[in-house]
Amino acid sequence: MSNEKIALFTIFGGTGDLAQRKLYPSLFKLYQKGYLKDHFAVIGTARRPWTDDHYHEVISDSLADLNADQETVTQFASHFYYQSHDVTDAEHYRTLKKLSEKLDAQYGLQGNRIFYLAMAPNFFGTIAQHLRSENILTDNGFNRVIIEKPFGHDYESAKELNDQLTATFNENQIYRIDHYLGKEMIQNITAIRFGNNIWESLWNNRYIDNVQITLSEKLGVEERAVYYDNSGALRDMVQNHILQILSLLTMDQPVEFTENDIDVEKVKALRSLRPLKPEEVATNFVRGQYGAGDDAKAYRDEDKISSDSNTDTFVAGKVMIDNYRWSGVPFYIRTGKRLADKFTRIDVVFKRPVVNIFNHEDVRANDDAATSLDPNILTINVEPTEGFELRMNAKAIGQGFATTPVKLNYSHDAEATAGSPEAYERLLHDALNGDATNFTHWQEVADSWKFVDVIQKYWDEHQPEFPNYRPGTMGPDAADELLRQDGHRWVYRN
Ligand SMILES: NC(=O)C1=CN([C@@H]2O[C@H](COP(=O)(O)OP(=O)(O)OC[C@H]3O[C@@H](n4cnc5c(N)ncnc54)[C@H](OP(=O)(O)O)[C@@H]3O)[C@@H](O)[C@H]2O)C=CC1
Ligand SMILES: O=C1O[C@H](COP(=O)(O)O)[C@@H](O)[C@H](O)[C@H]1O
Numbered sequence: 001m002s003n004e005k006i007a008l009f010t011i012f013g014g015t016g017d018l019a020q021r022k023l024y025p026s027l028f029k030l031y032q033k034g035y036l037k038d039h040f041a042v043i044g045t046a047r048r049p050w051t052d053d054h055y056h057e058v059i060s061d062s063l064a065d066l067n068a069d070q071e072t073v074t075q076f077a078s079h080f081y082y083q084s085h086d087v088t089d090a091e092h093y094r095t096l097k098k099l100s101e102k103l104d105a106q107y108g109l110q111g112n113r114i115f116y117l118a119m120a121p122n123f124f125g126t127i128a129q130h131l132r133s134e135n136i137l138t139d140n141g142f143n144r145v146i147i148e149k150p151f152g153h154d155y156e157s158a159k160e161l162n163d164q165l166t167a168t169f170n171e172n173q174i175y176r177i178d179h180y181l182g183k184e185m186i187q188n189i190t191a192i193r194f195g196n197n198i199w200e201s202l203w204n205n206r207y208i209d210n211v212q213i214t215l216s217e218k219l220g221v222e223e224r225a226v227y228y229d230n231s232g233a234l235r236d237m238v239q240n241h242i243l244q245i246l247s248l249l250t251m252d253q254p255v256e257f258t259e260n261d262i263d264v265e266k267v268k269a270l271r272s273l274r275p276l277k278p279e280e281v282a283t284n285f286v287r288g289q290y291g292a293g294d295d296a297k298a299y300r301d302e303d304k305i306s307s308d309s310n311t312d313t314f315v316a317g318k319v320m321i322d323n324y325r326w327s328g329v330p331f332y333i334r335t336g337k338r339l340a341d342k343f344t345r346i347d348v349v350f351k352r353p354v355v356n357i358f359n360h361e362d363v364r365a366n367d368d369a370a371t372s373l374d375p376n377i378l379t380i381n382v383e384p385t386e387g388f389e390l391r392m393n394a395k396a397i398g399q400g401f402a403t404t405p406v407k408l409n410y411s412h413d414a415e416a417t418a419g420s421p422e423a424y425e426r427l428l429h430d431a432l433n434g435d436a437t438n439f440t441h442w443q444e445v446a447d448s449w450k451f452v453d454v455i456q457k458y459w460d461e462h463q464p465e466f467p468n469y470r471p472g473t474m475g476p477d478a479a480d481e482l483l484r485q486d487g488h489r490w491v492y493r494n
Contacts, residue, residue: 005030005432006039007142008100008109012087012127013118014044015058017223018148023118024062026425031076032068035429039110041103045085045096055082079107087123093134100136111141114431118148125164132168146175146431149240150231151440154456155449162442171442175431180241181438182423182430184412185382189248189346190257192380192388199378200253202350204325209375210488212347213245215335216474219342220296221313225304232312234287234456237335243270243448244440246331249346250321259437263444270447274320281458288314288476290338291467298467299337310464313337316479317455318486330486334479338471340494344382347491349375358403374405377491387411 009027011019030036044055056077063073083099085092104111115131117124124147130136137143145165152158165174180186193199202208215237221228228236247266254261276284290313292298300307314336321331356373379389387410396404412420421429430438468476474494483489 002037003033003035004037004039005035005429006108006110007112007114007432008103008107009040009042009114009116010096010100011042011044011116011118012085012123013046013116014055014082015046015048015050016118018118019044020058020062022422022424023116023428024059025066026422026428028063028066028068028073028076029421029425030429030432032072035432036079039108040079041107041109042080043083043096043099043103044080045083045087045092047084047086049084050082052080052082055080087119087127087130090130090134093130093136097134097136104138109141111138113138113141113143115143115145117145121148121150121152121161124161128165128168137168142173142434143169144173144175144431144434145169146177146428148177150235151176151240151445152449153231153235154453155446158445158449162445172436174442175427175436176440176442176445177427178240178244178440179423179427181244181440182425182427183344183382184417184420185344185380185386186245186248187438189245189380190262193249194253194257205327205329207350208329209349209351210329210483210486211249211331212349212491213242213249213331213333213345214347214490214492215241215344216339217335217337217342218339220290220299220338220471221302221305225302229305229309229311232287233315233335233337234312234452234459238315238317238333239448239452240440242333242335243273243451244444245346246270246273246319246333247444249348250326250331252325259435262437263441267441267443267447269321269323270444270451272321272323272326273447273451274322275451276454278454278458281455282462284319284482285315285317285455286476286478286482287312287459287464288316288336288469288479289464289466290314290336290469290471293338293471296338296471300467310466312459312464314339314469314475314479316475316482318482330488332483332488332490334475334490336469336475340472340474343384343492345492346380346382348378348380349488349491350377351375358401373403379491381411385411386417 011023013019027036059077059080060073081099081103083096085096117127152161193203247269251265251269254265290299299305299313300309316334319331319333352375353373373393374391377391381387381389390408391405393403394406396402427438
């Protein structure tokens with residue numbers, strides 16, 4: 001049976017960074033694997049007056065790292081058409097409609113349309129409205145719109161954006177990208193939780209002491225300074241990626257492994273987040289901004305960043321979930337730029353054994369009989385290594401009897417990881433299949449913003465003392481103190 005998918009992609013922002021770095025290589029991988037073959041075409045649009053020939057060169061250049069043979073690249077690029085287009089100009093949509101209909105007939109696309117909005121979000125509403133008013137949507141095939149982040153700046157702006165989109169598209173036609181949901185090990189969270197009795201039976205406040213989610217970046221803001229300076233780490237990483245990961249870690253078992261059932265459980269988890277009162281923000285969330293390091297400029301000295309910017313380049317926080325399963329378990333989260341290394345990991349720290357029978361002297365000398373036994377820790381390594389690690393206590397080799405911590409380790413092998421699809425490839429394939437499981441649904445976005453808005457508002461009203469961490473560290477000392485005050489510490493420390 002053929003796996004071929006049939007669709008016309010219209011990419012708004014076809015000359016942009018995202019299109020060139022992520023979308024064209026991902027579409028090419030789908031082409032190499034036969035998911036895209038004869039019956040697909042791509043219209044790239046933006047204001048620049050490019051020709052089709054120039055566009056083909058851009059496509060070819062964007063694939064340079066993939067070491068593909070030139071003939072395949074040329075064949076692939078021949079499916080791409082460029083149309084100069086200002087998204088605010090209605091006349092341009094009429095030209096777009098004609099080109100879409102021509103390509104539909106030429107490639108046998110059966111009216112299937114995917115609109116990818118790879119542009120600044122302030123344009124999403126006008127594009128959606130024109131797609132409807134200029135009759136670019138079809139009646140005979142599917143119409144899906146893929147939306148890039150950020151989905152709003154706060155709850156109000158996200159709602160306004162959503163209202164604009166839903167005036168044209170139904171919720172089940174809207175695919176809000178969160179590329180973390182396309183990552184292999186993030187998708188693995190549901191597999192290990194619901195595919196293994198040992199974990200699901202321990203996955204609650206009786207056995208889990210705390211959970212730590214770290215999304216650490218070594219780089220600074222790079223080319224996206226203007227966007228980032230208006231956003232900051234809380235909006236850029238916590239509202240979306242971290243709260244999505246949190247919802248997958250904490251949701252109850254869905255009735256079936258389907259988009260709707262998973263969404264229902266994720267929304268319940270997000271609605272159970274304990275909302276912070278403004279006066280609780282300072283004791284539960286820490287913000288940071290990097291200063292200068294040995295080889296790195298301070299954030300405020302980066303290109304296009306104002307010298308008195310108070311934007312957060314680091315966040316750590318303690319999140320509590322008020323439901324039967326998680327009551328009393330702190331979820332510690334942190335993310336930032338210019339940290340010690342680039343990695344993403346989740347550490348699930350279990351409670352220590354209630355009694356330590358191995359070290360009698362310790363037991364007698366201490367009120368806390370378990371002090372000398374380490375907790376079991378399940379680490380989900382999301383990247384760069386993909387795998388799991390379990391820390392246990394075992395007998396130390398040799399005469400006598402002492403315990404020592406050991407690790408059970410599993411990593412995907414490098415060959416399998418190299419062949420595994422990159423997040424954007426996976427998500428584009430899902431969108432072609434009409435599967436929005438790994439996209440965020442409106443209610444999830446809304447609940448995440450409501451949680452984050454309180455923190456952001458408090459921060460906006462209180463001046464920080466920035467800069468407060470050095471590049472190459474794991475953020476300000478206050479992020480360590482956040483756990484220390486609860487008697488915990490970060491599993492990953494540098
Ligand atoms: N780049 C990245 O790594 C990531 C980007 N994103 C998101 O993806 C989206 C795009 O980002 P990115 O590619 O970096 O942005 P760029 O600034 O590189 O691209 C913006 C695109 O919009 C086009 N454009 C701007 N104004 C108009 C207009 N009036 N009419 C038609 N086209 C217009 C530009 O082309 P022209 O100037 O020729 O008109 C360009 O193609 C943003 O929402 C961003 O937040 C999300 C995650 C990562
Ligand atoms: O969404 C974003 O993610 C990247 C980090 O993504 P990763 O896949 O490299 O971990 C981040 O750099 C960027 O600021 C943010 O917008």
